[in-house]
Amino acid sequence: MIELKNVNKWYDDFHVLKDINLRIETGEKVVVCGPSGSGKSTLIRCINNLEEYQQGEIFVDSIEVQDLQTNIEKLRMDVGMVFQHFNLFPHLSILQNLTIGPMKAKNIPEEEAKKTALKFLDKVKILSEANKYPDQLSGGQKQRVAIARTLCMAPKIILFDEPTSALDPEMVKEVLDVMIDLAKEGMAMICVTHEMGFAKSVADRIIFMDEGRIVEDATPENFFENSTQPRVKEFLSQIL
Amino acid sequence: MLRQLKKKYFIDLGSTLASTFILCIYLFVGWYFFNWLIIDGVWVGDANICKNSSGACVSFLKEKFTFILFGVYPREYLYRPILGIVLLVIGWIHFTKKKNWNNLLFVKFLVLMIIYFVLLSGFGENKVETSKWGGLPLTLLLSIVGVAISYPVGILLALGRTSKQAVPRYLSIVYIELIRGVPLISILFMSSVLIPLFLPDGITINKLFRAQLAIIFFSSAYFAEVVRGGLNSIPKGQWEGAKSIGLNYIQTIKLVILPQALVKVIPPTVNTMIGMFKDTSLVIIIALFDLMGTTKASMTDSKWLGFSVEAYFLCAVIYFIICSRMGRFSKKVEEEFQRSH
Numbered sequence: 272m273i274e275l276k277n278v279n280k281w282y283d284d285f286h287v288l289k290d291i292n293l294r295i296e297t298g299e300k301v302v303v304c305g306p307s308g309s310g311k312s313t314l315i316r317c318i319n320n321l322e323e324y325q326q327g328e329i330f331v332d333s334i335e336v337q338d339l340q341t342n343i344e345k346l347r348m349d350v351g352m353v354f355q356h357f358n359l360f361p362h363l364s365i366l367q368n369l370t371i372g373p374m375k376a377k378n379i380p381e382e383e384a385k386k387t388a389l390k391f392l393d394k395v396k397i398l399s400e401a402n403k404y405p406d407q408l409s410g411g412q413k414q415r416v417a418i419a420r421t422l423c424m425a426p427k428i429i430l431f432d433e434p435t436s437a438l439d440p441e442m443v444k445e446v447l448d449v450m451i452d453l454a455k456e457g458m459a460m461i462c463v464t465h466e467m468g469f470a471k472s473v474a475d476r477i478i479f480m481d482e483g484r485i486v487e488d489a490t491p492e493n494f495f496e497n498s499t500q501p502r503v504k505e506f507l508s509q510i511l
Numbered sequence: 512m513l514r515q516l517k518k519k520y521f522i523d524l525g526s527t528l529a530s531t532f533i534l535c536i537y538l539f540v541g542w543y544f545f546n547w548l549i550i551d552g553v554w555v556g557d558a559n560i561c562k563n564s565s566g567a568c569v570s571f572l573k574e575k576f577t578f579i580l581f582g583v584y585p586r587e588y589l590y591r592p593i594l595g596i597v598l599l600v601i602g603w604i605h606f607t608k609k610k611n612w613n614n615l616l617f618v619k620f621l622v623l624m625i626i627y628f629v630l631l632s633g634f635g636e637n638k639v640e641t642s643k644w645g646g647l648p649l650t651l652l653l654s655i656v657g658v659a660i661s662y663p664v665g666i667l668l669a670l671g672r673t674s675k676q677a678v679p680r681y682l683s684i685v686y687i688e689l690i691r692g693v694p695l696i697s698i699l700f701m702s703s704v705l706i707p708l709f710l711p712d713g714i715t716i717n718k719l720f721r722a723q724l725a726i727i728f729f730s731s732a733y734f735a736e737v738v739r740g741g742l743n744s745i746p747k748g749q750w751e752g753a754k755s756i757g758l759n760y761i762q763t764i765k766l767v768i769l770p771q772a773l774v775k776v777i778p779p780t781v782n783t784m785i786g787m788f789k790d791t792s793l794v795i796i797i798a799l800f801d802l803m804g805t806t807k808a809s810m811t812d813s814k815w816l817g818f819s820v821e822a823y824f825l826c827a828v829i830y831f832i833i834c835s836r837m838g839r840f841s842k843k844v845e846e847e848f849q850r851s852h
Contacts, residue, residue: 319755344759352755358748358751360749360752372756377757424757
């Protein structure tokens, strides 16, 4: 469903992504990890065109992301994204945060959009806060709202960009639980995270990046037990 | 009550001294003013009596009140600008109530301004040429129409200037920097002197219209910079959040960015509006008699010479009342939006 071919990206002189080749099948759950500055976030941000790449091709459902013919808004509806800092809209209520996308981008009638929104708010266990504003919620609650906002767009895959990194430790679990539920229901995802417990329990594949390259691409079992890459071993010994 | 007073103003030696000092100044100025206006003021009598008194010549203001407010507008039709101002006041009260802030507001405003314009101009036999318009109705027309057009234009310029596209960005930058680099007076001169020169023979553009254009050109550049400040204060994450759920550029601007950006810059926006309201007084240099113009003209009556203090005083009171209402409104809007967050 997603395919990256020889993708290269530079920030001025800095070569962030180096010859990235990657195929992700429909329904696959992929965890991307690696030291900071290794290009993990940049990689997934290229997939929904929040960042541009200078070389190579990225296909989402065989549509090239940076092709001028591509309807990028439509592509983004299929590729949801959850951010480290939630990026909820502070001037809108929780319910409006969830309905604005379906109503404005997909032209879904308000009643239907609300029904869907309430369904997903219930799913992330935050239904009672529907009429509050983002600033009235805790970080964990905000991130669950952000996940619900993405779900409302009925995406085929969700990109998670360090979804728990900005959270207080006691709130990490409530967000991970929601993500684990989603994974178990078969939602495809690419998740940049340092939560190795999460990676172990849900990932089909773990991708390890270092200095802009994919160094390792393995099943969780092989990744944690049998990796031959010295950088992976070093990384694991530091965080486990 | 007494205790609160003490707590607020006389809590220790320093605050007691400061409060007493300020109170003394208030009393002194108040007493001086009271003497000038009431005790020594001449409320009945002609110019000669006024000249022999040290107080204010209220008779002069009574005599010139209609002229200062309405200029040379034909006296038999005076009810029309009066009605127009009454409508504007009603409109102001209506528009500043939060419950009326909906999509209809714009239509209501447009209708109000059309009625106001038609009231001033009249039609057929009752038509009053714009050259006869003056005083407060003219000041209000220039400022309200000015704000109503230059604020949206300013928003567009700000969006242009922050755009990633080179063409709108450079157009906006050049426009804003050019306009900000020259004084309003010179723009007024240009629009009143240069535009007619460039027009083909036989075509004339109304002087009022030219002044209005100059004011719009000028203030839209200022609004643009105010709005740009608001746009820059919105974190990048808001753009990305909006993009990630499939909103296009226009939807992102309209639904996510502007609603937050404009609210953040309410104080400088109203500041610009107040500045603009007062700047309309510069149209006097192209011989339009706005409130300031009629005030100055009222001093030139040979029967009533030497009462400029009184005339400026009345003018200042009117300006102050209107500006302070705008200031109050700014505060109210800020509070409303803070509450809804």
